[in-house]
Amino acid sequence: MDLAAIPVTTLRGQNTTFGDLVDGRAALVVNVASRCGLAPQYEVLEQLQRRYADRGFTVVGFPSNQFLQELSTAEKIEEYCSATWGVTFPMTEKVRVNGKNAHPIYQRLTTVPGEDGKAGRITWNFEKFVISPSGHVTRFSPRTEPDAPQVIAAIEAALPE
Secondary structure (H helix, E strand, O other): OOOOOOEEEEOOOOEEEHHHHHOOOEEEEEEEOOOOOOOOHHHHHHHHHHHHHHHOEEEEEEEOOOOOOOOOOHHHHHHHHHHHHOOOOOEEOOOOOOOOOOOHHHHHHOOOOOOOOOOOOOOOOOOEEEEOOOOOEEEEOOOOOOOOHHHHHHHHHHOOO
């Protein structure tokens, strides 16, 4: 799945593409929300970022208020993520993950079946997609912890050679 050319805007307002953002690395794309009960996953996501960054990996957070649990501004999101969880991985502006106005990356990612074998809508905050540099995508449910064995296996399989 070629996602590289899809335009994204960073949390700080910089226009770029998904390909430039991940720069040939394997990526763990997650729709995040600061006020969600699953927000402690930020801590584990940051641990994965630190553990695998030197091996060609990055987490990319896509804040979304589609489930009404994200802060109102980019500045508040950045402050919360940095101060509360020590987040250093790249984050985009707030996006929609479902529906006709879903961000183009989510329009593509939601065609990938998850652990239950079904493709379709994002079910909740913190749904995870491991994307290899070649474009292979593996999908995990929101309640699957970022450091679950199956996620780690997908990350390690996606790392560049």
